[in-house]
Amino acid sequence: xxxxxxxxxxxxxxxxxxxxxxxxxxxxxxxxxxxxxPARELLRGVEQRTAxxxxxxxxEEGPGSGTFAKAVEPVCAVLRAAQAxx
Numbered sequence: 001x002x003x004x005x006x007x008x009x010x011x012x013x014x015x016x017x018x019x020x021x022x023x024x025x026x027x028x029x030x031x032x033x034x035x036x037x038p039a040r041e042l043l044r045g046v047e048q049r050t051a052x053x054x055x056x057x058x059x060e061e062g063p064g065s066g067t068f069a070k071a072v073e074p075v076c077a078v079l080r081a082a083q084a085x086x
Contacts, residue, residue, distance in 0.1 A: 021078045028082035047079040
């Protein structure tokens with residue numbers, strides 16, 4: 001992020017996540033309206049890549065730490081919601 005206090009840095013990350021979540025959901029809804037099956041394949045692919053990143057991130061932290069998994073869970077929730085958005 002930037003040279004902010006930890007609290008400001010956290011707020012900056014939450015705002016950025018919120019904006020990206022809204023943009024991703026809008027994009028998913030639009031793609032699903034245009035051509036549903038290719039859009040669903042694309043959204044599944046993004047979710048699968050995120051799951052792979054989750055596994056590799058947890059492996060980098062060490063077995064059983066779960067910190068990375070907890071941090072990525074909101075992202076996974078957005079990806080699942082995007083597939084349901086239509």
